Amino acid sequence: MSGLELIVGTYEEYTVGYKVEPFKTDPSRQYLKEIFSTHSHTASVRAVASHGKILASGGADDRICLFDLENGTLRDELLHHNGTINCLTFSPDGRFLFSGSHDGVISAINIRKLTVEKTWKNAHKSAVLCISIHPQGTIALSLGADMQLRTWDFVTGRTIYTRGLRNDPKFGGYLSWVEWSPDGLHFALVGNRVVDVISTESTKSARTVSCTSKPISFCWISDTEIAVGLDDGHLLMCGIAAGDQSEEPEKIKVYESRLKAIAVVGDHMATASSAGDISLWKIDGRDFREVCTSNIGCRPTCLVLVEADRLGLHRYLKQLEEEDNKEEVKKQIKGIRAVGRVTVEREDSLQQEEEDAGEPTQKEKKKRNKKRPSDGAIDAGSPMERKKQKPNRAMVDSPLATIDDVFGRGSAKKKTKKSANRSSIGVWEEEDLPATE
Numbered sequence: 001m002s003g004l005e006l007i008v009g010t011y012e013e014y015t016v017g018y019k020v021e022p023f024k025t026d027p028s029r030q031y032l033k034e035i036f037s038t039h040s041h042t043a044s045v046r047a048v049a050s051h052g053k054i055l056a057s058g059g060a061d062d063r064i065c066l067f068d069l070e071n072g073t074l075r076d077e078l079l080h081h082n083g084t085i086n087c088l089t090f091s092p093d094g095r096f097l098f099s100g101s102h103d104g105v106i107s108a109i110n111i112r113k114l115t116v117e118k119t120w121k122n123a124h125k126s127a128v129l130c131i132s133i134h135p136q137g138t139i140a141l142s143l144g145a146d147m148q149l150r151t152w153d154f155v156t157g158r159t160i161y162t163r164g165l166r167n168d169p170k171f172g173g174y175l176s177w178v179e180w181s182p183d184g185l186h187f188a189l190v191g192n193r194v195v196d197v198i199s200t201e202s203t204k205s206a207r208t209v210s211c212t213s214k215p216i217s218f219c220w221i222s223d224t225e226i227a228v229g230l231d232d233g234h235l236l237m238c239g240i241a242a243g244d245q246s247e248e249p250e251k252i253k254v255y256e257s258r259l260k261a262i263a264v265v266g267d268h269m270a271t272a273s274s275a276g277d278i279s280l281w282k283i284d285g286r287d288f289r290e291v292c293t294s295n296i297g298c299r300p301t302c303l304v305l306v307e308a309d310r311l312g313l314h315r316y317l318k319q320l321e322e323e324d325n326k327e328e329v330k331k332q333i334k335g336i337r338a339v340g341r342v343t344v345e346r347e348d349s350l351q352q353e354e355e356d357a358g359e360p361t362q363k364e365k366k367k368r369n370k371k372r373p374s375d376g377a378i379d380a381g382s383p384m385e386r387k388k389q390k391p392n393r394a395m396v397d398s399p400l401a402t403i404d405d406v407f408g409r410g411s412a413k414k415k416t417k418k419s420a421n422r423s424s425i426g427v428w429e430e431e432d433l434p435a436t437e
Contacts, residue, residue: 005308006032006263006270006278007055009045011299014038015057015065019308020280020292032278032294036072040065047087050304051094054111058085064099066114069306076114081105087130092137100128106142118157124148130177135184143178147171149189170194170208176215183223186240190215195228197240207240209249219262221269221283229259233273237288252288254279263305272300 004020018032043060050056054075055067064078064085083102090097096117097109106123107116124144133140139160140152147166150159165171172192180187186206189196195215199206209228217229221237224244228236233256238249255273263270268291269281278300279293 003308004265004268004280005035005306006280007048007050007304007306008261008272008278008296008300009048009057009059009302010296011044011301013041013044013059014298015040015045015048015055015067016296016298018278018294018296030280030292032280032292034296038065038067038074040074040077043084045301047085048302048304049088049090049097050306051090054090054094054097055304055306056088056090056097058088058099058101060084062101064088064097064109066097066111069308078109078114078116080107080116080119083127086128089131089133091133092135098131098133098140100131100142102127104128104144106131120157124150129175130179132179132187134180135182141178141180141187143175143189147173147175149175149178165189170196177218179218179220181220181223185223188218188220188226190218190228195226197226207238207245209236209238211236212251216258216260217262219264219269221264227262227264227269229254229262229271231258233257233259235259235262235271250286250288260300261303263303265305265307268305270303270305272303274299276300278303 006018006020008016008018010016014037016037017035019035020030021033023029023031041057041059041061041063045057045059047058048055050069053068053070055069057065057067059065062079062081062083062085064081066075066078067073068075081099081101081103083105085099085101087100088097090111095111097111099107099109100123101107104122104124104126106120106128108118109115110117123142124146125148126145128142128144130143131140132142138154140154142150142152144150147164149163149165151161152158153160165175166173170191171189171194174192175189177190178187185201186197186199189198193211193214195209195211195218197206197208198204209226211228211230212232212234214231215228216231219227221227224241225237225239228249230236233254235252235254236249237252238244238247254271255275255277257273257275257277259271260274261270261272264283267283269283270278271281272278276295276298277293278296280291282289282291
């Protein structure tokens with residue numbers, strides 16, 4: 001159980017990490033120990049995602065930050081979106097990060113090269129709310145504020161199906177979430193006061209769960225079990241298998257305020273409330289018990305749960321156990337934790353100097369950079385003003401593959417035919433679809 005880590009994004013612009021640690025006086029009990037915090041965003045953090053050693057965060061400042069969890073450093077920032085980053089998700093193999101923003105754009109980021117491989121400018125007519133990739137990595141679902149559900153084929157990079165849900169009375173004119181089940185046989189749609197689980201085999205509803213208040217967060221516990229966080233602080237847990245249809249969802253009062261975020265790893269679940277409470281729970285069949293909880297003093301917006309020890313993360317924390325390196329490592333960690341604060345101060349002072357000299361300010365430069373069309377390059381004019389670091393080759397063991405190799409899809413004939421036409425801007429050679437599709 002120790003080694004689990006909760007990483008929380010907050011309204012207060014911070015991304016904070018907490019590790020589950022046993023008490024020294026009573027190893028049978030655990031607590032949440034803060035191990036890092038970063039102020040890398042200049043507006044609220046809206047989405048976080050992780051894969052292996054990489055953590056991604058997106059904010060209302062149109063910015064995506066990529067962190068290396070192994071050494072606690074900020075690898076890079078991307079400013080290719082012109083709207084709030086609403087969702088982030090990694091491909092199953094971790095080679096690509098997909099982002100959706102308020103401007104209706106979806107982008108595919110090559111994690112090894114730290115470049116934008118592809119941008120779909122007409123992904124949705126309004127804000128992209130959620131992106132969910134099938135466990136096999138061949139297709140994805142995206143949900144927009146235009147109440148359209150789109151299915152994407154990653155072999156061609158194009159939509160293969162679009163379904164309008166605005167006139168479906170089941171959802172009450174509102175949709176906020178779509179997510180594949182771990183086995184890919186179902187996906188869930190979260191509406192105004194309902195969660196509808198769709199079977200991919202029959203394309204019909206496998207189970208519809210009515211909620212007493214508005215669903216705020218959602219997560220799959222297993223292939224056939226779901227968890228829903230409600231606006232009134234309750235947690236709904238239920239199964240979707242044939243034998244579970246007649247059973248009422250289990251309803252647990254977790255918080256007094258809204259249950260803002262849920263994440264599951266193995267038999268552990270992490271939850272966060274809008275009042276600042278974060279908790280870790282142990283799931284053992286029908287037994288659901290709290291392991292530890294804490295109030296972080298700010299308002300969580302999103303979270304991920306990471307098995308840090310299994311992935312071999314935080315080498316700099318483990319070095320603290322060595323007496324010889326203790327003071328040196330503490331200084332390194334202190335520097336990591338202060339990254340955001342130093343940036344903000346430097347930006348303000350530099351901006352004042354530029355204003356006095358009559359030159360364009362950093363804010364104006366950043367605004368121009370954001371308006372620049374996305375060409376796959378990383379914005380070099382970030383407020384960090386640091387040298388661009390080369391990608392850490394240890395992060396990716398194998399070289400970049402074609403899209404068919406990455407997602408394991410497509411015949412050999414297709415690969416041969418399309419390889420000659422592959423453009424230099426990325427692994428997708430198809431054009432964007434019009435917004436009216």
